[in-house]
Amino acid sequence: MIDRNTNVQITDEALAFAKPMLGVVHHEDCLTTMQKISENSVDLIITSPPYNKAGYEGFIRKRHERDRWNNGRNIEYGNDAENDFMIEADYQEQQIKVLNEMHRVLKPNGSIFYNHKVRVAQHKASHPIEWILKSNVTFRQQLVWNRKNSPAVAPIRYLPNTELIFWLTKTPCQPNFERVQKALFVGEVWEFSAKPNSLHPAPFPEELPMNIIMCIKDKTEDFVVYDPYAGTGTTLKVARSFGLKYFGSEINSKYCQLANDTLNGTLF
Numbered sequence: 304m305i306d307r308n309t310n311v312q313i314t315d316e317a318l319a320f321a322k323p324m325l326g327v328v329h330h331e332d333c334l335t336t337m338q339k340i341s342e343n344s345v346d347l348i349i350t351s352p353p354y355n356k357a358g359y360e361g362f363i364r365k366r367h368e369r370d371r372w373n374n375g376r377n378i379e380y381g382n383d384a385e386n387d388f389m390i391e392a393d394y395q396e397q398q399i400k401v402l403n404e405m406h407r408v409l410k411p412n413g414s415i416f417y418n419h420k421v422r423v424a425q426h427k428a429s430h431p432i433e434w435i436l437k438s439n440v441t442f443r444q445q446l447v448w449n450r451k452n453s454p455a456v457a458p459i460r461y462l463p464n465t466e467l468i469f470w471l472t473k474t475p476c477q478p479n480f481e482r483v484q485k486a487l488f489v490g491e492v493w494e495f496s497a498k499p500n501s502l503h504p505a506p507f508p509e510e511l512p513m514n515i516i517m518c519i520k521d522k523t524e525d526f527v528v529y530d531p532y533a534g535t536g537t538t539l540k541v542a543r544s545f546g547l548k549y550f551g552s553e554i555n556s557k558y559c560q561l562a563n564d565t566l567n568g569t570l571f
Protein backbone atom coordinates (compact mmCIF):
# COMPACT_ATOMS: atom_id res chain seq x y z
CA MET A 304 0.00 0.00 0.00
CA ILE A 305 1.23 3.53 -0.85
CA ASP A 306 0.58 6.37 1.62
CA ARG A 307 -1.47 9.03 -0.18
CA ASN A 308 0.27 12.05 1.28
CA THR A 309 3.88 11.05 1.09
CA ASN A 310 4.05 8.32 -1.57
CA VAL A 311 5.91 6.12 0.92
CA GLN A 312 5.36 2.38 0.61
CA ILE A 313 3.76 0.81 3.73
CA THR A 314 4.58 -2.88 3.82
CA ASP A 315 2.05 -5.59 4.76
CA GLU A 316 4.44 -6.57 7.50
CA ALA A 317 4.18 -3.09 8.99
CA LEU A 318 0.39 -3.14 8.80
CA ALA A 319 0.24 -6.51 10.51
CA PHE A 320 2.71 -5.42 13.17
CA ALA A 321 1.12 -5.52 16.44
CA LYS A 322 -2.16 -7.37 16.35
CA PRO A 323 -1.32 -9.30 19.56
CA MET A 324 -0.10 -6.09 21.16
CA LEU A 325 -3.31 -4.14 20.67
CA GLY A 326 -5.86 -3.41 23.39
CA VAL A 327 -3.27 -3.74 26.18
CA VAL A 328 -1.02 -1.53 28.29
CA HIS A 329 2.29 -3.40 28.38
CA HIS A 330 4.17 -3.43 31.65
CA GLU A 331 7.60 -2.41 30.39
CA ASP A 332 9.84 0.46 29.33
CA CYS A 333 8.32 2.11 26.25
CA LEU A 334 11.59 1.67 24.34
CA THR A 335 11.24 -2.10 24.80
CA THR A 336 7.67 -2.01 23.45
CA MET A 337 8.59 0.13 20.47
CA GLN A 338 11.52 -2.11 19.57
CA LYS A 339 8.95 -4.88 18.93
CA ILE A 340 7.01 -2.72 16.46
CA SER A 341 7.69 -2.36 12.75
CA GLU A 342 8.36 1.06 11.28
CA ASN A 343 5.43 3.01 9.78
CA SER A 344 2.78 1.18 11.79
CA VAL A 345 1.22 3.62 14.29
CA ASP A 346 -1.23 6.37 13.25
CA LEU A 347 -1.23 8.57 16.32
CA ILE A 348 0.84 8.98 19.49
CA ILE A 349 -0.42 11.18 22.31
CA THR A 350 1.82 11.17 25.35
CA SER A 351 3.23 12.95 28.35
CA PRO A 352 6.57 11.70 29.67
CA PRO A 353 7.75 12.25 33.23
CA TYR A 354 9.22 15.77 33.34
CA ASN A 355 12.33 14.82 35.38
CA LYS A 356 11.43 17.68 37.65
CA ALA A 357 13.36 16.27 40.57
CA GLY A 358 16.47 15.54 38.51
CA TYR A 359 16.26 18.85 36.69
CA GLU A 360 16.16 20.85 39.86
CA GLY A 361 19.26 19.08 41.12
CA PHE A 362 17.34 17.11 43.69
CA ILE A 363 19.01 13.94 42.46
CA ARG A 364 21.63 14.55 45.12
CA LYS A 365 18.83 14.49 47.66
CA ARG A 366 17.35 11.28 46.35
CA HIS A 367 17.75 9.44 49.64
CA GLU A 368 15.78 12.24 51.24
CA ARG A 369 13.17 12.49 48.55
CA ASP A 370 10.20 12.01 50.81
CA ARG A 371 11.09 15.20 52.62
CA TRP A 372 11.86 16.99 49.35
CA ASN A 373 8.73 15.66 47.73
CA ASN A 374 6.47 17.81 49.76
CA GLY A 375 4.33 18.86 46.82
CA ARG A 376 7.25 19.72 44.53
CA ASN A 377 8.35 16.44 42.96
CA ILE A 378 6.35 13.74 41.25
CA GLU A 379 6.86 10.26 42.67
CA TYR A 380 5.92 7.63 40.12
CA GLY A 381 6.70 4.65 42.34
CA ASN A 382 9.47 2.16 42.95
CA ASP A 383 9.90 0.81 39.44
CA ALA A 384 9.66 4.21 37.68
CA GLU A 385 12.67 6.25 38.69
CA ASN A 386 12.63 8.53 35.65
CA ASP A 387 11.68 11.65 37.52
CA PHE A 388 15.05 11.53 39.28
CA MET A 389 17.45 11.31 36.34
CA ILE A 390 20.53 13.40 35.72
CA GLU A 391 19.17 15.99 33.29
CA ALA A 392 21.64 15.23 30.47
CA ASP A 393 20.72 11.51 30.66
CA TYR A 394 17.03 12.43 30.69
CA GLN A 395 17.33 14.53 27.54
CA GLU A 396 19.32 11.79 25.82
CA GLN A 397 16.63 9.27 26.79
CA GLN A 398 13.87 11.56 25.49
CA ILE A 399 15.69 11.92 22.15
CA LYS A 400 15.85 8.09 21.92
CA VAL A 401 12.12 7.86 22.70
CA LEU A 402 11.29 10.58 20.14
CA ASN A 403 13.37 8.76 17.52
CA GLU A 404 11.59 5.48 18.23
CA MET A 405 8.20 7.21 18.05
CA HIS A 406 9.34 8.72 14.74
CA ARG A 407 10.35 5.27 13.45
CA VAL A 408 7.08 3.50 14.32
CA LEU A 409 4.88 6.42 13.14
CA LYS A 410 3.11 6.11 9.78
CA PRO A 411 4.20 8.69 7.19
CA ASN A 412 0.94 10.66 7.59
CA GLY A 413 0.76 10.13 11.36
CA SER A 414 1.15 12.60 14.22
CA ILE A 415 2.81 12.71 17.61
CA PHE A 416 1.44 15.01 20.31
CA TYR A 417 4.13 15.35 22.98
CA ASN A 418 3.04 17.09 26.18
CA HIS A 419 5.85 18.71 28.19
CA LYS A 420 6.54 22.06 29.78
CA VAL A 421 9.06 24.81 30.42
CA ARG A 422 10.85 23.92 33.65
CA VAL A 423 12.65 26.37 35.88
CA ALA A 424 15.55 25.82 38.28
CA GLN A 425 17.98 28.25 39.84
CA HIS A 426 16.27 31.15 38.05
CA LYS A 427 16.89 29.67 34.59
CA ALA A 428 14.20 28.23 32.33
CA SER A 429 14.64 25.29 29.95
CA HIS A 430 12.39 24.65 26.95
CA PRO A 431 11.69 21.09 25.64
CA ILE A 432 12.34 22.26 22.07
CA GLU A 433 16.04 22.16 23.04
CA TRP A 434 16.03 18.35 22.77
CA ILE A 435 13.07 17.89 20.42
CA LEU A 436 15.04 19.57 17.63
CA LYS A 437 17.95 17.17 18.22
CA SER A 438 15.69 14.21 17.32
CA ASN A 439 14.46 13.01 13.91
CA VAL A 440 10.92 14.40 14.22
CA THR A 441 9.56 17.38 12.28
CA PHE A 442 8.21 20.13 14.52
CA ARG A 443 4.79 21.18 13.16
CA GLN A 444 3.05 23.31 15.78
CA GLN A 445 3.19 24.32 19.43
CA LEU A 446 -0.06 24.23 21.36
CA VAL A 447 -0.49 25.73 24.79
CA TRP A 448 -2.47 24.02 27.50
CA ASN A 449 -3.70 26.66 29.93
CA ARG A 450 -4.12 24.66 33.15
CA LYS A 451 -5.63 27.73 34.81
CA ASN A 452 -3.84 26.87 38.05
CA SER A 453 -0.25 26.23 39.07
CA PRO A 454 1.61 24.17 41.66
CA ALA A 455 4.36 26.88 41.76
CA VAL A 456 2.83 29.74 43.65
CA ALA A 457 5.96 31.66 44.83
CA PRO A 458 5.42 35.34 43.86
CA ILE A 459 8.87 35.63 42.23
CA ARG A 460 7.64 35.27 38.60
CA TYR A 461 4.37 35.30 36.63
CA LEU A 462 2.33 32.26 37.58
CA PRO A 463 3.59 29.32 35.45
CA ASN A 464 0.13 27.98 34.66
CA THR A 465 0.69 26.53 31.17
CA GLU A 466 2.05 23.35 29.66
CA LEU A 467 2.97 22.75 26.04
CA ILE A 468 1.85 20.19 23.50
CA PHE A 469 4.26 19.73 20.61
CA TRP A 470 2.70 18.48 17.40
CA LEU A 471 5.38 16.46 15.62
CA THR A 472 5.34 14.57 12.32
CA LYS A 473 7.57 12.14 10.47
CA THR A 474 8.47 14.56 7.64
CA PRO A 475 7.29 18.03 6.65
CA CYS A 476 3.93 16.89 5.19
CA GLN A 477 0.19 17.30 5.69
CA PRO A 478 -0.73 14.64 8.24
CA ASN A 479 -4.10 12.94 8.57
CA PHE A 480 -5.89 15.91 10.15
CA GLU A 481 -8.71 18.37 9.61
CA ARG A 482 -9.56 21.15 12.05
CA VAL A 483 -13.27 20.72 12.60
CA GLN A 484 -15.60 23.41 13.93
CA LYS A 485 -17.01 21.08 16.58
CA ALA A 486 -13.54 20.62 18.15
CA LEU A 487 -13.35 21.63 21.81
CA PHE A 488 -10.66 24.23 20.94
CA VAL A 489 -9.85 25.36 17.40
CA GLY A 490 -7.01 27.76 18.32
CA GLU A 491 -3.52 27.14 19.71
CA VAL A 492 -4.53 27.69 23.34
CA TRP A 493 -6.53 24.97 25.04
CA GLU A 494 -8.05 25.67 28.43
CA PHE A 495 -8.98 23.00 30.92
CA SER A 496 -8.00 22.30 34.50
CA ALA A 497 -5.88 19.36 35.53
CA LYS A 498 -8.07 17.09 37.60
CA PRO A 499 -6.57 15.65 40.79
CA ASN A 500 -6.51 11.86 40.87
CA SER A 501 -5.91 9.97 44.10
CA LEU A 502 -4.51 6.96 42.17
CA HIS A 503 -1.90 8.72 39.98
CA PRO A 504 0.10 11.95 40.49
CA ALA A 505 -0.09 13.41 36.97
CA PRO A 506 -2.82 12.28 34.58
CA PHE A 507 -3.84 14.73 31.86
CA PRO A 508 -7.54 15.47 31.37
CA GLU A 509 -9.55 13.60 28.73
CA GLU A 510 -10.10 16.89 26.87
CA LEU A 511 -6.47 16.77 25.70
CA PRO A 512 -6.61 13.53 23.64
CA MET A 513 -10.26 14.24 22.77
CA ASN A 514 -9.47 17.54 21.05
CA ILE A 515 -6.79 15.77 19.00
CA ILE A 516 -8.77 12.68 18.01
CA MET A 517 -11.79 14.81 17.04
CA CYS A 518 -9.61 16.42 14.35
CA ILE A 519 -8.22 13.20 12.84
CA LYS A 520 -9.66 13.14 9.34
CA ASP A 521 -9.58 9.45 8.36
CA LYS A 522 -10.32 7.24 11.34
CA THR A 523 -10.07 3.98 9.44
CA GLU A 524 -10.89 0.52 10.81
CA ASP A 525 -7.20 -0.16 11.49
CA PHE A 526 -6.35 3.22 12.99
CA VAL A 527 -3.88 2.62 15.86
CA VAL A 528 -3.23 4.97 18.78
CA TYR A 529 -0.21 4.42 21.06
CA ASP A 530 0.77 6.04 24.38
CA PRO A 531 4.34 5.14 25.43
CA TYR A 532 3.80 6.69 28.90
CA ALA A 533 0.26 5.45 29.47
CA GLY A 534 -0.14 6.30 33.18
CA THR A 535 -3.83 5.83 33.98
CA GLY A 536 -4.57 5.19 30.29
CA THR A 537 -6.33 8.51 29.53
CA THR A 538 -5.20 8.61 25.86
CA LEU A 539 -6.20 4.99 25.31
CA LYS A 540 -9.54 5.35 27.06
CA VAL A 541 -10.45 8.24 24.76
CA ALA A 542 -9.15 6.33 21.71
CA ARG A 543 -11.37 3.41 22.68
CA SER A 544 -14.40 5.70 23.04
CA PHE A 545 -13.86 6.70 19.38
CA GLY A 546 -13.75 3.01 18.40
CA LEU A 547 -10.02 3.13 17.55
CA LYS A 548 -7.38 0.46 18.14
CA TYR A 549 -4.94 1.28 20.90
CA PHE A 550 -2.04 0.04 23.01
CA GLY A 551 0.35 1.53 25.55
CA SER A 552 3.39 1.04 27.73
CA GLU A 553 3.64 1.77 31.45
CA ILE A 554 6.69 0.95 33.54
CA ASN A 555 4.99 1.13 36.91
CA SER A 556 3.12 -2.10 37.73
CA LYS A 557 0.46 -0.37 39.83
CA TYR A 558 -0.43 2.19 37.14
CA CYS A 559 -0.24 -0.45 34.42
CA GLN A 560 -2.79 -2.59 36.29
CA LEU A 561 -4.95 0.48 36.89
CA ALA A 562 -4.92 1.42 33.19
CA ASN A 563 -5.69 -2.13 32.05
CA ASP A 564 -8.51 -2.48 34.60
CA THR A 565 -9.99 0.83 33.42
CA LEU A 566 -9.72 -0.17 29.76
CA ASN A 567 -11.20 -3.60 30.44
CA GLY A 568 -14.13 -1.98 32.18
CA THR A 569 -13.41 -3.64 35.52
CA LEU A 570 -12.80 -0.24 37.15
CA PHE A 571 -15.02 2.87 37.07
Ligand SMILES: C[S@@+](CC[C@H](N)C(=O)[O-])C[C@H]1O[C@@H](n2cnc3c(N)ncnc32)[C@H](O)[C@@H]1O
Nearest residue numbers: 332333380384506507532534535537553554555
Ligand atom coordinates in the same frame (compact mmCIF):
# COMPACT_ATOMS: atom_id res chain seq x y z
C1 LIG B 1 3.00 12.06 33.17
S1 LIG B 1 2.60 10.42 33.47
C2 LIG B 1 1.46 10.07 32.17
C3 LIG B 1 0.04 10.25 32.60
C4 LIG B 1 -0.98 9.89 31.52
N1 LIG B 1 -0.92 10.83 30.41
C5 LIG B 1 -2.37 9.89 32.11
O1 LIG B 1 -3.22 10.69 31.69
O2 LIG B 1 -2.60 9.11 33.05
C6 LIG B 1 4.01 9.52 32.97
C7 LIG B 1 3.90 8.02 33.17
O3 LIG B 1 5.01 7.39 32.53
C8 LIG B 1 5.41 6.25 33.30
N2 LIG B 1 6.78 5.96 32.88
C9 LIG B 1 7.93 6.53 33.34
N3 LIG B 1 8.99 6.05 32.65
C10 LIG B 1 8.50 5.16 31.73
C11 LIG B 1 9.11 4.36 30.71
N4 LIG B 1 10.43 4.38 30.51
N5 LIG B 1 8.31 3.58 29.94
C12 LIG B 1 6.96 3.56 30.16
N6 LIG B 1 6.34 4.28 31.11
C13 LIG B 1 7.10 5.09 31.89
C14 LIG B 1 5.23 6.74 34.73
O4 LIG B 1 5.11 5.64 35.62
C15 LIG B 1 3.96 7.58 34.63
O5 LIG B 1 2.81 6.81 34.92
